[in-house]
Amino acid sequence: MTQVTSQHTIAGTVLTMPVRVRTAHQHTAMFVVDADAAQRMIDYSGLRVCRFGRGHRKAMVVLMLMRYEDTDLGQYYEYGTNVMVNPPGSNATGMKALQSAGAFVHHLPVDQSFTLEAGRTIWGYPKVMADFTIRNGRHFGFDVSIDGLHAVSMDFAPGIPVPAAFASKPQVHSTYSHLDGVTRETEGRMVLSGVRYRPGGVSLRLGEHPYAAELSALGLPKRALVSSSAANVDMTFADSRTVGEA
Template sequence: MAKQEAPGVWQLAEGRLTMPVRIRRASLLGAAYLCSAERAAELLVGTRLRPVSFRGRAVSTVLAVVYSDGDLGVYDEVGVGLLVRGPDRTLGMHQVHLPVNATFTMEAGRDIWGLPKWMADIDIAVERPLAKVRVADGGEHALTVSVPVPRFPAPVPFAVPIRTWGINPNDVNGELFRAPIRIRLRGLRVGSGRANVLTGTHSMGRAAAELGVGSRPLMVMYSPHVSIVLGESKSYA
């Protein structure tokens, strides 16, 4: 379990982290979907989080990230999440499932930011015209998503500030964590197109299906050059 040694300094089993955490090089593939706001709210029961909704629809996401150089090491992760508001109405992202394939980032994610990271076998392949993401849990298929890779990159980089909302896995009362994150994307490509999805019976696959993953994406995006600054989480009492 991660222990805070001083403000902004954390000791973990495999090393030490100093805030903010910096990801210097990564690539990101994502898709956004519209889903039932009622079903999204059901998945958030007990969290004090609420889905951002309009006319009965909420926004869900699938994000696949390959981390090549950063403070958390080299690893892959795949997230199924929701756009939410916290108790103070702050907008942010909440991950329902966030499998990774390295233990250091799993420990840090869970203990420092309340992110639901778990170990999985992950395969992310981006080859135009399609990108394919596959997640397996101990040999059990969890989720497979194939999406078209948009063709034309934006001429300028984008910087996206947002917050993450997480839940302390060690607190039976569901203590909320909130942390700032800033993502810079170069070569960002945004488009649309039908995604092919295979979910199965795993809890990640079931959650993805309930959140509209499998319908036509609202948006698909890909950036081969991503840098991230992730701040320290604050407890929201």
């Protein structure tokens, strides 16, 4: 039996699913924030933040910078604000629930038009055009500006190498998005290599763009729970599926 493979035409280019990322670099920072504030920020999605901690008052937000080098969508930078959420219909709480939570993509600026169109069209990701300034050195850092307004800056201290046996196992995860009244789920598969972790380890600065005001409403900037980097991320993104409509 022949398996049917879906395709999408973006700016005259045919993309065959799943979309593949062969080479990418990643920097992330995890922050514990007030769950009610995080829920208010993403209420429009219809999803529920994954709550943990005493009284289920805490939620997890992950800020990240990706440098995509060799992908089906070309080369580009991407910043993301991700809120950990329960699968639709679940009200699970606690650390065990957090381990199986998905990432709701609330902000996703990029610096190339092709990936912007593909991301919005195929997966409903809220991609917008932005300018990125990258600082490479002992401390990796970046600035993101949108429409000429500074949104966010982060600087990472070097992390501690994690043995490949622990960090390089294949992972399957779901991301969620909401665009034009439709909430979608996208399954991704990834393998990380060259992983480093560090408690804290990141300096966060917010600017004057409205994105920064949303992060400030979460109580940021504050000390990160943990920061990490990956020398390479190999991953695929499948077609999205609709999980809710407004």
